[in-house]
Amino acid sequence: MSTAEVLQFVNYGIGWHYEPHFDYARKETTEAFKELGWGNRIATCLFYMSDVEAGSATVFPPTGAAVWPRKGSAAFCYNLYPNDKGNEFTRHATFPVIFLSKWVSNTWIHEHRREFHRPCGLTFDAEM
Numbered sequence: 144m145s146t147a148e149v150l151q152f153v154n155y156g157i158g159w160h161y162e163p164h165f166d167y168a169r170k171e172t173t174e175a176f177k178e179l180g181w182g183n184r185i186a187t188c189l190f191y192m193s194d195v196e197a198g199s200a201t202v203f204p205p206t207g208a209a210v211w212p213r214k215g216s217a218a219f220c221y222n223l224y225p226n227d228k229g230n231e232f233t234r235h236a237t238f239p240v241i242f243l244s245k246w247v248s249n250t251w252i253h254e255h256r257r258e259f260h261r262p263c264g265l266t267f268d269a270e271m
């Protein structure tokens with residue numbers, strides 16, 4: 144994938160967590176990702192590389208969804224609607240690790256070169 148960021152590896156120790164955030168650049172951060180020249184982060188793919196005994200779920204507060212890490216599994220989500228607007232429901236966080244540690248890797252896929260895989264639309268719910 145030529146317009147995806149290189150895999151980022153993260154190891155969370157006990158108590159480590161991640162505050163709620165969006166992976167895509169919000170309207171007010173107009174300079175974000177400019178140096179890459181690939182547009183905004185259209186999607187996130189998060190790979191779980193370890194089983195964790197307790198804690199450390201990836202949670203999506205606007206929806207109440209939680210993804211519990213399982214080694215070898217992955218979570219994928221589109222961050223942007225087809226009309227390029229950010230999807231507020233993708234705001235997410237990571238619960239603190241309570242026991243052992245958590246390994247993940249993730250990549251962020253950008254908008255450019257996705258025109259034929261996921262065409263743009265005029266509305267947020269345009270056909271994909």
Ligand SMILES: O=C(O)CCC(=O)C(=O)O
Nearest residue numbers: 161166200201237247249
């Ligand atoms: O480790 C997780 O559960 C989420 C990580 C994350 O949201 C990020 O790196 O942007």
Ligand SMILES: [Fe+2]
Nearest residue numbers: 164165166235
């Ligand atoms: Fe994130």
